[in-house]
Amino acid sequence: MIYIFDNSLEGLLTAVFEWFERKPPSKVAIVPKNNYQPNAFTKSFEVLTDSAKANRVWKGLAQRLGRPGIRKIYCCYLSERLEVYQDIFDFCIYIFQHQAGTEKNYGNAPVLSLTQTARKVEREKHRMEAFIRFQKTADGMFYCGIDPDFNVIPLLINHFKNRYANQQWVIYDIKRHYGIFYNLQTVAEIKLDNTINLLKKTNQHLLDEQENLYANLWKDYFNRTNIVARKNTKLHTQQVPKRYWKYLTEKL
Amino acid sequence: MAERLREKLNILADAAKYDVSCSSSGSDRKNTKGGLGNGHQSGICHTYTEDGRCVSLLKILLTNHCIFDCAYCVSRRSNDIERAAFTVDEVVELTMNFYRRNYIEGLFLSSGIFKNADFTMERLLRVVKKLRLEENYNGYIHLKTIPGASDELITAAGLYADRMSINLEMPTETGLKLLAPEKSHQDVIKPLAFVKNQIIQFKEEKKLIKSVPKFVPAGQSTQMVVGATAETDKEIMYTAANFYKNFSLKRVYYSGYIPISNDSRMPILGTQPPLLRENRLYQTDWLMRFYGFDVRELLNDGNPHLDTDIDPKLSWALRNMQNFPVDINTADYQMILRVPGIGVGSAQKIVQARKFGKLYIHQLKKIGIAYNRAKHFISCADSPYQLKDYQSHQIKDFILAESQSKYLKTPPNQLLLF
Known part of the structure; x- marks a missing residue:
C-alpha cells in the first residue's frame, strides 16, 4: 500500500491519522506527491491534507513525547530527505501503539534513525548560528x-x-x-x-x-x-x- | 586612525593567542530590552584557525607592556618586541562591531601587568563596565583576574564578567620558581578561592532575593603550560584534579609549550610542540570529568606517564582486564562508560534501549559505538562464544593493527611475506 501526501508536515500527520482510521494489513509506504510513480502491483491512496486531523495527531504526539520529542519530529521534517518521511510515519505509529517511554527505544530502527537525523539537522542549525x-x-x-x-x-x-x-x-x-x-x-x-x-x-x-x-x-x-x-x-x-x-x- | 587600529589588533591578538581558553559556554545571560547579545548555554564556535583551534571570542590583551619577566611568555619585560595598548573605547568598538556581524560570541580580555595589579585590573574593569552599562551589551565576557588585585576590584569585575580565569602557568611550584621567580602558586590560589567563595555567596543570596545580580555565571578556569619544564603527567594531572576539587573549576586547560626563546632552562627554538602529550592530557581530563574515573586509577606511581600509542581509557582497561567483559545488557551505566569504544552518548542510549529488550551486535553498531574496539571488552545477546582468553598485550596489538592514528609514524603490524 502506498500513501501519497502533499509534501507538507500537515499532510504527513494526516496520513498517520488515516492509517489508524483504516489499519491496512500490509506495510504502508509513504511517498510525497512529486516523487510518486504509479506501481502496477501495489494499491495507492491519496491522503487529503486536513488540518483538524493533523492537529489531533500533533497534540497526541506532544502529549506523549513532550517538547523535545516533537521538536525532533519537526527537525526531521525540515531535513527534506526522502527517506525521512517514512521514518516519521513509522515512528508516529510506533509511538501511538506502545506505552509511554518507547521513544527512547534506540534498538528500534525508526526511533534511532529519527534521533540521528534530528541530530544532523540540529548540527546544521548550530553551524548556521556560528557561520x-x-x-x-x-x-x-x-x-x-x-x-x-x-x-x-x-x-x-x-x-x-x-x-x-x-x-x-x-x-x-x-x-x-x-x-x-x-x-x-x-x-x-x-x-x-x-x-x-x-x-x-x-x-x-x-x-x-x-x-x-x-x-x-x-x-x-x-x-x-x-x-x-x-x-x-x-x-x-x-x-x-x-x-x-x-x-x-x-x-x- | 584605522591603520593604527589594525596594527594594534595585530600585535595584541598575537600576544593573546597562547591563552588556550576560548569556551563561551555555561552562561545563560539573557538579553535586556533594547540590548545586544545573550549567552548561549553550550557556547558557539564561530570559526576555527588553521591549527584547528576554535575561535569563539575576540581574544586580545589590553596591552602587552608587562612588568614581569616570565621566561615562558612572549610579552616578558626583557623580550624585544613591539608594544602596544588599546584604549577602552577601541576595545568596546571592536567588540560591538564584531559581535553585531556575528563574528564572535564575546570578548576575552587579558592584559600584561603595567604599573601594578590594581591599576591593570581597574582598566579591565572599565572596559567591561562600559560594554555592559553604556552599550547594553549582554554577550559573553571572559575576564582575566589579575593576581594581586584588590578584593573590591575583583568583586566588581565579577558582576559584569561571565567567566573569570587566572593561569597557574606551571603545574608545580618548583617549575614556576625556575621560570618565573617573581611569581608563586599562592598568588593564583588566593584570588581563585576568593572568587569561588563569592560565587557561592551570591548563589545563596539569590535563593532568597531574586534581584541579586549574576556573579561569574560561567565559573572559573585556569591553564598550565606543559612540556616547558620536566613534570611527569602524574604531577600535572594531580594538580589539575586538586584544582577541580578545591576551587570547583569549570575547566583546566593544558597548553603544549611552543618554544619562543633560546632560554637554556627550556626546550630550544624549533622543538616540536608536544601535541600528542597535550592530547593525552585532555583525554585524561575528560575521563575525570565525564566518565567517573579517579585520577589515581589513570596515573599512579606505577604509571607516572600516559601511554603515547594508546589512549588512557584503553590503557586503563588493558591494565584492569579483571573487570571485563562487561555485559551490555546487565552492567550498570558507570561500568558501560568505562568500556573503550563507548562514549557518553552511546552509553546513555544503551541504558535506555535495553529496557525494551536485549541488545544485539547490529543494534550496538547502529547506536554508534566503536565496535571493533569495544568487542574485546563486552558481551551482548549474540556475542560469539570464545574459548580462548586473550592477554592484554594481544588485545592491544589487535586494536593497534586496526587503528589509523596520525601519531603512529610506523605501522605497528609486521608485514606479511606471503
Missing part, C-alpha cells in the same frame, strides 16, 4: 545569504531574534528562495525577486562605509590568532567544512 556573517548595508541593515544543507531557517528565528534585538537583519536562504527579516519588533518571512549574487560580495556601493574596515580587522585577527607551529589542516577542514567557506569573511 552566518552579517554585512552591514548603507541603510543600517545587517544581511547574510545562506544555502544550508537542510531547511533550518525556521529553527534560527528565536536565536537571532533574542540576540540581535536592537538591529535590523535579514537572513536569506538562496537555495530555497525565502528568508526572514527582523524589523526591531517581529520576524517576518520575505521573498526577494532578485536572487542573483545574494550569497556574498554584495555590491560595494550598497555597503556601509565602515564594513570593509571591520571585515579586514576580522581577517587580520583570524590570521594573527593562528599558531603556525601547530598547523593542523585536517582538523581545520573537519571543523569548518569547505562548503561553508563561501560564507566566511575570514576565508574569502
Whole structure:
C-alpha cells in the first residue's frame, strides 16, 4: 500500500491519522506527491491534507513525547530527505501503539534513525548560528545569504531574534528562495525577486562605509590568532567544512 | 586612525593567542530590552584557525607592556618586541562591531601587568563596565583576574564578567620558581578561592532575593603550560584534579609549550610542540570529568606517564582486564562508560534501549559505538562464544593493527611475506 501526501508536515500527520482510521494489513509506504510513480502491483491512496486531523495527531504526539520529542519530529521534517518521511510515519505509529517511554527505544530502527537525523539537522542549525556573517548595508541593515544543507531557517528565528534585538537583519536562504527579516519588533518571512549574487560580495556601493574596515580587522585577527607551529589542516577542514567557506569573511 | 587600529589588533591578538581558553559556554545571560547579545548555554564556535583551534571570542590583551619577566611568555619585560595598548573605547568598538556581524560570541580580555595589579585590573574593569552599562551589551565576557588585585576590584569585575580565569602557568611550584621567580602558586590560589567563595555567596543570596545580580555565571578556569619544564603527567594531572576539587573549576586547560626563546632552562627554538602529550592530557581530563574515573586509577606511581600509542581509557582497561567483559545488557551505566569504544552518548542510549529488550551486535553498531574496539571488552545477546582468553598485550596489538592514528609514524603490524 502506498500513501501519497502533499509534501507538507500537515499532510504527513494526516496520513498517520488515516492509517489508524483504516489499519491496512500490509506495510504502508509513504511517498510525497512529486516523487510518486504509479506501481502496477501495489494499491495507492491519496491522503487529503486536513488540518483538524493533523492537529489531533500533533497534540497526541506532544502529549506523549513532550517538547523535545516533537521538536525532533519537526527537525526531521525540515531535513527534506526522502527517506525521512517514512521514518516519521513509522515512528508516529510506533509511538501511538506502545506505552509511554518507547521513544527512547534506540534498538528500534525508526526511533534511532529519527534521533540521528534530528541530530544532523540540529548540527546544521548550530553551524548556521556560528557561520552566518552579517554585512552591514548603507541603510543600517545587517544581511547574510545562506544555502544550508537542510531547511533550518525556521529553527534560527528565536536565536537571532533574542540576540540581535536592537538591529535590523535579514537572513536569506538562496537555495530555497525565502528568508526572514527582523524589523526591531517581529520576524517576518520575505521573498526577494532578485536572487542573483545574494550569497556574498554584495555590491560595494550598497555597503556601509565602515564594513570593509571591520571585515579586514576580522581577517587580520583570524590570521594573527593562528599558531603556525601547530598547523593542523585536517582538523581545520573537519571543523569548518569547505562548503561553508563561501560564507566566511575570514576565508574569502 | 584605522591603520593604527589594525596594527594594534595585530600585535595584541598575537600576544593573546597562547591563552588556550576560548569556551563561551555555561552562561545563560539573557538579553535586556533594547540590548545586544545573550549567552548561549553550550557556547558557539564561530570559526576555527588553521591549527584547528576554535575561535569563539575576540581574544586580545589590553596591552602587552608587562612588568614581569616570565621566561615562558612572549610579552616578558626583557623580550624585544613591539608594544602596544588599546584604549577602552577601541576595545568596546571592536567588540560591538564584531559581535553585531556575528563574528564572535564575546570578548576575552587579558592584559600584561603595567604599573601594578590594581591599576591593570581597574582598566579591565572599565572596559567591561562600559560594554555592559553604556552599550547594553549582554554577550559573553571572559575576564582575566589579575593576581594581586584588590578584593573590591575583583568583586566588581565579577558582576559584569561571565567567566573569570587566572593561569597557574606551571603545574608545580618548583617549575614556576625556575621560570618565573617573581611569581608563586599562592598568588593564583588566593584570588581563585576568593572568587569561588563569592560565587557561592551570591548563589545563596539569590535563593532568597531574586534581584541579586549574576556573579561569574560561567565559573572559573585556569591553564598550565606543559612540556616547558620536566613534570611527569602524574604531577600535572594531580594538580589539575586538586584544582577541580578545591576551587570547583569549570575547566583546566593544558597548553603544549611552543618554544619562543633560546632560554637554556627550556626546550630550544624549533622543538616540536608536544601535541600528542597535550592530547593525552585532555583525554585524561575528560575521563575525570565525564566518565567517573579517579585520577589515581589513570596515573599512579606505577604509571607516572600516559601511554603515547594508546589512549588512557584503553590503557586503563588493558591494565584492569579483571573487570571485563562487561555485559551490555546487565552492567550498570558507570561500568558501560568505562568500556573503550563507548562514549557518553552511546552509553546513555544503551541504558535506555535495553529496557525494551536485549541488545544485539547490529543494534550496538547502529547506536554508534566503536565496535571493533569495544568487542574485546563486552558481551551482548549474540556475542560469539570464545574459548580462548586473550592477554592484554594481544588485545592491544589487535586494536593497534586496526587503528589509523596520525601519531603512529610506523605501522605497528609486521608485514606479511606471503
